[in-house]
Amino acid sequence: MFNNIVGIDPGTTGAIALYNTKRNLYKILRVEFNRNKKQISIKPEIIKSIFDYEPAIIIIEQVHSHPQQGVVSTFTFGNAYGQILGSLSAYAYLYKLNGIKIDIKSVHPLKWKKELGLNSDKHTSVDYVKDYNINYQLLPVENKRLKLTHDRADAICLVEYYKKRHRAELIKLRG
Secondary structure, eight states: OOOEEEEEEEHHHEEEEEEEETTTEEOOOOOOOEEESSOEEEOHHHHHHHHHTTTEEEEEEEEEOTTSSOOHHHHHHHHHHHHHHHHHHHHHHHHHTTOOOOOOEEOOOOHHHHTTTTOOOOTTTHHHHHHHTEEEEEEEEEEEEHHHHHHHHHHHHHHHHHHHHOHHHHHHHHO
């Protein structure tokens, strides 16, 4: 039975929080893309690693442009978000064909931040993770140690938001 939760802070520098409901532990991955001069594409092994973790629920931050972003960066950001969401949906459909339901939910940043008592400052999520002593492992990539950045903390906070809002469902997932 799939019973884990995944939080995704999308974008070209985003992060993925894989939450094990039985062990109360997060594993954090970077969102990685193949890049060339004309386009970016999400690495398929990143999407596969999400589903290898057997998620019952995937929460992805609903993104939007900001007035201070340029046209190219806004398009690149939206493209990355669309690729992640499209890849997740395709994988979830394949699992559905085999009788396994995986919910994919989007949540606006203002909504989850308000629920957790955070403001719009992007670094408040790092403070939240540290203040609540949330148990996480930053998985090294290519022998590099990762730091807890706001992207990685946001991914954790997306799951924390879900846990806070859906306690009854979380109890069912823990079995």
